[in-house]
Amino acid sequence: MLARLFYALGCGAVVVVPRLIAADAMSWPAPRAVPVLSSNTVPKGPPIPSTPPVESPHPPAVPLWPAGAPGSAARRDEPEQISYRQEADIVFPIIFNIHHPSITPFLPAADQATGAAVIIAPGGGNMFLTIDREGYDLARWLAARGVAAFVLKYRLARDTANLASGAPQPYTVEGPSLADAKRAIRLVRAHAAEWRVQPDRIGILGFSAGGTIALLAATRPDPGDPAAADPVERQSSRPDFFAPIYTGGFERVEAGISRATTPPAFLLCAYDDSMPEQMAGFLTTLHQAGVNAELHIFNQGGHGWGVRPDRPYSVGNWPNLFLGWLNDRGLLKKE
Numbered sequence: 001m002l003a004r005l006f007y008a009l010g011c012g013a014v015v016v017v018p019r020l021i022a023a024d025a026m027s028w029p030a031p032r033a034v035p036v037l038s039s040n041t042v043p044k045g046p047p048i049p050s051t052p053p054v055e056s057p058h059p060p061a062v063p064l065w066p067a068g069a070p071g072s073a074a075r076r077d078e079p080e081q082i083s084y085r086q087e088a089d090i091v092f093p094i095i096f097n098i099h100h101p102s103i104t105p106f107l108p109a110a111d112q113a114t115g116a117a118v119i120i121a122p123g124g125g126n127m128f129l130t131i132d133r134e135g136y137d138l139a140r141w142l143a144a145r146g147v148a149a150f151v152l153k154y155r156l157a158r159d160t161a162n163l164a165s166g167a168p169q170p171y172t173v174e175g176p177s178l179a180d181a182k183r184a185i186r187l188v189r190a191h192a193a194e195w196r197v198q199p200d201r202i203g204i205l206g207f208s209a210g211g212t213i214a215l216l217a218a219t220r221p222d223p224g225d226p227a228a229a230d231p232v233e234r235q236s237s238r239p240d241f242f243a244p245i246y247t248g249g250f251e252r253v254e255a256g257i258s259r260a261t262t263p264p265a266f267l268l269c270a271y272d273d274s275m276p277e278q279m280a281g282f283l284t285t286l287h288q289a290g291v292n293a294e295l296h297i298f299n300q301g302g303h304g305w306g307v308r309p310d311r312p313y314s315v316g317n318w319p320n321l322f323l324g325w326l327n328d329r330g331l332l333k334k335e
Contacts, residue, residue, distance in 0.1 A: 028061065030054075031082035031095055037164055040094070045086040053082045053093040058136050061102040061153070064183045068100060071176060072155065075099035080153070081161055085128070087304075094128035095153065097161035101180040103150040103187065106139040107195055114146040114332040115198035119184050119239075123208030123247075123304065126157040126173060133306030134207040141307060141319055146332065148197050150188055154180035154213060173212060174252075181217040182237035186224065189235040201331050203241035203263070205322075207306060211247025218242035218263055219256035239263055241329070243322060246275050246303055250282045259290035266294050266325050268318055270301030294325050 033052040041048070068076035081097040103119065122134035129135065131151070139149035155176040162169050171177060185202060192199040206214035221238035228234050243266040256262070265286055269275040276297050286293040301315035309316050326332050 028100075029079045031080040032097075034081045034083050034161075034164075036084045036086070037160065039163070040083065040085040040160075042086055042088055045088055046091050048084050048086055048091055053084050055082065055093060055095070056132050056136050058104050058139075058151070059106060061104045062187070064101045064103065064180060064187060069155065069176065069180070069183075071170075072099045072101075083128075083160070085130075092130065092132060094124060094160070095131045096124075096128040096156060096159050098129070098153050098155055098159070101155055101176075101183070102153050103184050104136070104139070104153075105195065106136075106143040106149040106151070108143045108146045108148060110196060112146045113148065113196040114334055115196065116146070116201045116326055116331045117148040117150065117188055117192075117195070117197040117203070118142055118243075119150045119152055119181070119188065119202070119204045121152045121154060121181060121204065121206035121210030121213045122306075123206065123210040124156075126177070126209045127160045127163065128156070129153060129210075130207070130304065130306060133308060134210065134304075137307040138205075138319065142323075145323060147323070147326070148188075148195055150184065152181065152184050152210075152213075154184075154210075173209075174216060177213055178216045178220065181213045182221070183232070185217065185237050185239055186232045186235040190232045200240055202239060203243065203331075204239045205243035205245065205266075206247060207245045208247055208304060211244035212249035212252070214239075214242045215244050215247065215249055215253045218265070219253040219261075221261070241266065241326075241331070243268070245318075246270065246273055246305075248275060248278055250278050250285075254282070254285050257285055257289045257291060262286070262289065262291045264292040264329060266322055268296045268298075268321070270298045270303070270305075270313075270315055272300050273303045275303075296321055 085094045122129040124130050135151040139151050142149040155171045157171050157173045189199045204214045224235045241264045246269040269279050283295045298315040301313050
């Protein structure tokens with residue numbers, strides 16, 4: 001059994017933090033603050049803070065591959081970058097320049113753990129990660145309710161750092177981004193006992209571009225290699241459920257939908273986004289294939305809300321709907 005720390009999140013919850021690969025996890029440099037790009041500003045948006053951007057408090061991350069990701073090992077020590085993004089009603093930090101992909105675990109205390117786990121893939125158009133409200137904020141919320149949550153920092157196919165410098169983009173969605181999601185599922189499954197997770201209750205949830213990563217992970221799994229030297233690679237990459245949140249990209253996966261292989265899905269978007277027709281069409285595809293799914297289309301909410309309790313719409317209640325869906329499927333039943 002691995003030793004554990006207790007991490008106070010400043011919101012009334014205490015999350016158990018694994019000491020897995022502690023020396024590597026805790027020695028990572030903080031993201032390097034860089035200037036805001038004009039592409040991340042809007043006219044008449046809220047003022048951009050004069051203080052440097054920082055991530056909100058979170059437990060230490062765990063690398064997906066301790067020695068570096070395949071194809072990216074030479075860049076494993078390169079710091080991530082952090083900047084601001086300004087939208088019409090909010091300014092928030094974004095993370096990019098990701099070459100050493102990781103998961104950040106938010107684990108509930110032993111007496112609260114349900115055994116369910118969710119890997120969270122933040123969105124950002126494959127250019128950056130909306131790390132707080134589409135990552136850490138949801139992870140805190142889930143952990144406080146007994147669900148282990150793991151925020152995934154995956155390699156980006158249109159990384160903002162490369163867009164700013166004009167450097168070639170070395171990654172693709174269906175290459176390294178998907179590989180990172182599959183490795184995250186394997187890693188959580190390999191350490192299920194240490195993290196008090198049931199190995200058959202591990203799902204993936206993604207927002208926007210992160211939702212496409214979740215779609216691909218759910219529809220292109222592999223069973224693992226039982227002969228692999230790395231015990232993580234022996235695990236299946238198939239999630240036990242998936243939740244694409246205000247995402248597109250369904251045309252990439254519809255040919256891979258099968259009752260025998262595709263896990264149950266939780267689908268959600270807003271009517272005033274560009275996703276309703278795609279979401280409704282995907283629900284039909286799942287239903288015709290015999291794959292269980294639940295779809296919510298809110299009257300309003302737009303795009304990219306993540307966890308936004310300040311929104312004056314019912315969309316702010318969506319995490320409770322997701323939790324209810326997990327409960328309906330028996331995934332929150334303690335053993």
